[in-house]
Amino acid sequence: MPGxxxxxxxxxxxxxxxxxxxxIKSRPAPVEANRTFEVVRxxxxxxxxxxxxTESPAANxxxxxxxxxxERSLTADELQxxxxxxxxxxxxxxxxxxxxxxxxxxxxxxxRMRWADLDRREGWWNIPGELTKTKRPYRVPLTPAMLAIIExxxxxxLDPEWVFSRSEGGGPIPETNVTRPFRKLIRDAGIAxxxxxxxxxxxxxxxxxxxxxxxxxxxxxxxxSNDSKTITSRYxxxxxxxxxxxxxxxxxxxxxxxxxxxxEMEPDHASAGITExxxxx
Numbered sequence: 001m002p003g004x005x006x007x008x009x010x011x012x013x014x015x016x017x018x019x020x021x022x023x024i025k026s027r028p029a030p031v032e033a034n035r036t037f038e039v040v041r042x043x044x045x046x047x048x049x050x051x052x053x054t055e056s057p058a059a060n061x062x063x064x065x066x067x068x069x070x071e072r073s074l075t076a077d078e079l080q081x082x083x084x085x086x087x088x089x090x091x092x093x094x095x096x097x098x099x100x101x102x103x104x105x106x107x108x109x110x111x112r113m114r115w116a117d118l119d120r121r122e123g124w125w126n127i128p129g130e131l132t133k134t135k136r137p138y139r140v141p142l143t144p145a146m147l148a149i150i151e152x153x154x155x156x157x158l159d160p161e162w163v164f165s166r167s168e169g170g171g172p173i174p175e176t177n178v179t180r181p182f183r184k185l186i187r188d189a190g191i192a193x194x195x196x197x198x199x200x201x202x203x204x205x206x207x208x209x210x211x212x213x214x215x216x217x218x219x220x221x222x223x224x225s226n227d228s229k230t231i232t233s234r235y236x237x238x239x240x241x242x243x244x245x246x247x248x249x250x251x252x253x254x255x256x257x258x259x260x261x262x263x264e265m266e267p268d269h270a271s272a273g274i275t276e277x278x279x280x281x
Contacts (some may be wrong), residue, residue, distance in 0.1 A: 001020050001040070003019070013057050014057045017040065021036065022064065037063050041056070072193055072195065072201060078194075079206075080259055089182070091152065092166075092173055093182060095153055096110050096173075098149055100199050100200070100203075101202075102149070102255065103125070104217075104220050104221055105222075107196055109127055109131060109132060111173055112131050112164075113164060114131075117131075124141060125139060125141075126139045132222070138222045140248075141244055141249075143248055159172075164178075183195075203251070206254065206255075207220075212247050212250060219240040219247075220248060
């Protein structure tokens with residue numbers, strides 16, 4: 001929050017905090033305003049406990065915006081339009097989002113892909129726990145389409161450690177360096193009410209619509225099983241590698257057919273509207 005960041009904590013009042021949050025809300029970025037508020041509130045609560053300040057400007061302040069859980073899933077036509085629109089993006093932005101679509105993995109995990117984690121001979125991307133949202137290591141099958149993108153990035157020779165970098169030897173690319181151009185790209189492509197994270201809702205919806213089980217899709221997505229606390233799942237150390245590879249192979253084939261205009265959307269999936277979601281990924 002640039003408007004507050006260099007000020008003394010005890011000089012920040014409720015009016016100051018509310019004004020800065022409203023700036024974020026009016027971008028418009030209501031969800032970001034709420035998340036920022038949560039961070040600031042925790043910060044000041046800690047400061048009060050440590051007797052750094054006597055009171056918190058966030059105390060009894062309501063969150064800046066209302067928000068509803070949402071999902072957005074692209075139709076086949078929109079998927080095709082998005083894939084083709086990515087041709088106009090930089091190689092890094094194009095590759096990050098196409099890999100998200102092909103691998104069904106989170107943006108932060110794709111953008112922080114490391115060369116050392118790629119076993120191209122056996123066809124696996126081994127993601128260490130420190131780079132995953134769940135803090136647990138897992139591995140993702142590498143399909144031919146994914147390997148082609150990785151090889152394209154290799155020819156650019158941007159960074160010896162990170163597949164995606166802002167510049168030569170510049171470390172992993174920051175999230176904003178891929179998210180901002182992507183948002184402009186989807187606006188220019190005429191795709192409405194869509195956020196980068198909705199790519200994962202799209203992939204999940206299409207995979208299950210193809211008949212791939214939710215269980216197998218969950219293993220590809222590295223979701224924690226709902227019954228993770230049961231005795232069976234606690235002792236189940238099978239990695240489901242065969243099921244994950246089959247699921248991604250089927251999905252990659254379907255996605256490339258969609259891009260080529262060879263697949264029509266199933267009738268019960270064509271509306272692809274915004275619906276209630278039970279949580280976030």
